[in-house]
Amino acid sequence: ETGVTQSPTHLIKTRGQQVTLRCSSQSGHNTVSWYQQALGQGPQFIFQYYREEENGRGNFPPRFSGLQFPNYSSELNVNALELDDSALYLCASSPTDSVGANVLTFGAGSRLTVL
């Protein structure tokens, strides 16, 4: 079975620009979650998508938005980038049964640097 893949692996943007990060979920998983991991910190939940709908959101402003596609892949979009958006962005997929839904399979992440 294929794991979670994310692209790009690294990117550099300047303040005010917009960025799109992509994620393909693990085969058989139809829920995708996005986390932001700042340097030296634990992953912070951004939002989760299930059946192409946002299914939960953490404490992030509306300029963080997402999509999920019929094949369960997902995008994270960040508008009006700020310096503090520099972080590793992690995508994780999970199955939908009530127990397994908590077990996340992570991708390797997309490292975003905002200058």
Place this chain on the structure above:
Amino acid sequence: AQSVTQPDIHITVSEGASLELRCNYSYGATPYLFWYVQSPGQGLQLLLKYFSGDTLVQGIKGFEAEFKRSQSSFNLRKPSVHWSDAAEYFCAVGGGGSYIPTFGRGTSLIVHP
């Protein structure tokens, strides 16, 4: 609200020594508990999980963790650490009412030869 506390930011051990990483959680019902490991530049890998049943859980790479409800703890242990265990370790809590695990800030494990 659910939360996780990992009180140790860094832990240094000698290769071959035993290891215990601490994790305390806050959750209103029976928690689902997890330990993940992150090597430099990588995503997180699941080491082990607790949902119910036996409170001593075995995981991959020789790790184990014990759920203690009275202490709201889920500490990770390994009897003999290898240099390849050097990494960042994250404890997480979730549950049946929330499919969104909350992570601690992590503990960085340094292994001396």
